[in-house]
Amino acid sequence: MLSTEQIAFYHEHGYLHMPAVFTVDETAQLQEDLDWMIKTWANVGVGWTGPWRKQIMDLETEAKSKLIAMHDLHFYAQSWMKGLTKASIAESMSQLLSSESEAANGGAPVEMHHSTMHVKPCQTGHPFPMHQDHAFYGHADNRFIDALVHLDDTEHANGEIRFIDGSHKLGYLEHITSFVNDAGEKEVCTPHLDQNVYRLEDTVAVPAKAGDLVIFNINTIHGSYTNTTENMRRLVRAGYRHPDNTQTFGQSCGRPSLMLKGRRARAEDQLLFGIEGPTNAAGNSAHDAFGVKM
Ligand SMILES: O=C(O)CCC(=O)C(=O)O
Structure with missing residues (x-):
């Protein structure tokens, strides 16, 4: 269970570091199965597109930068299905998603919406531009929490997650979804915010250990730097929401989600x-x- 202080911190700052959510053994199994998925199923690609790439990477890094990714790891390995649906995670999410009356009556219902692998390969592993996750899976309200499962210890050198403190209070901001390329043509790109207005330099770094969760609100502005180390930085995001919060567009829209706590009204x-x-x-x-x- 989260403490009153942890709940207050999340609501004030829009993020929360939850240490040691997974045991050493659970983390080892998640790592082993993640590595298997990286070899067997995941896509290796250039990652997110857009003019931001040349703003936050030098030309050499930009040309080599890669992201290893796939969605819904819980459909591919039992450890991930069990890990992401852990009762303790559902209880914590319920505490954070509850209204006052729900908190007084056993807590809000919770469903798991998706999971997504984000692995930054060594040395040139993809940075993430500043964005809100709402741009990727829009919802009617902000009762949606993203949880980053850490499979490696993170620090500045391998691109730890970074947030603009309290930015969830801004609500959803329009994202840049196209730009004019060098050939003068309009090109569609991955949604992101103006990197000169919402700057990585202005963020709070939240380094974490393997087995930790770092969670944040769907409207919290976040990003991360390039992985410059000799090792991969392995991380998986899972989305948890209140079932009354209707999805309006984007990733997995229209797909039923898994009930982890309570009932669907x-x-x-x-x-x-x-x-x-x-x-x-x-x-x-x-x-x-x-x-x-x-
Ligand atoms: O993996 C990262 O460093 C950033 C992840 C992220 O931006 C996201 O999951 O929305």
Whole structure:
């Protein structure tokens, strides 16, 4: 259970470091299975695109920079399914997602929305520009928490996570999603904020140990520097939300999520989840999270 101080810290600052959420043995199994997934399933690519790349990387690093990534590790290895759905994590998320009345009545219900691997390869591992995760999976309100599972100790040299303190209070900000490239053409890019306004230099670094969680609000502005070390920096993000918080667009929109605590309340006329597979061009189900035809 989180202390009153930890809950207050999250609401004030928009992030929280939770040490030793996983035991040494659990962490070792998660690491082993992560390494297997890196070899067997993950994509190795240039990572996020956009003009920010040349602002926060020198030309040589930018040309070599890579990100190893994949979504939904809990569909690929039991350790990850068990780890990300741990009762202690669900309880902590419930504490942070609860209204006063929910807190007085056993805590808010919690569902797990997704998980995503972010591995920075050694030496030129991809930095992340300043952004809010809302830009990637928009929700009606801010009852959504991202949790970074650390598989390696982090520090400045390997690109620890960094936040703009209290920035969740700004609400969702419009992100840059296209730019004019060197050929003068409009090019679509990964959503990010103006790096001159929201600067990595102005962030609070939150270094952590393998087995720790660092959590943050869907609207907290964050980013990270390049991994300059000889080792990979392995990290996995999992998203936890209040089931009443409707997704409006983006990653995994329309997909049912896993209930980790409590029950899914039924809104008036709300339909059951559909059972058919993806049916539209965006890969979304014919039913959104509330069972309404899209
Ligand atoms: O992996 C990192 O350093 C940054 C992760 C991040 O920005 C995210 O998961 O939204």
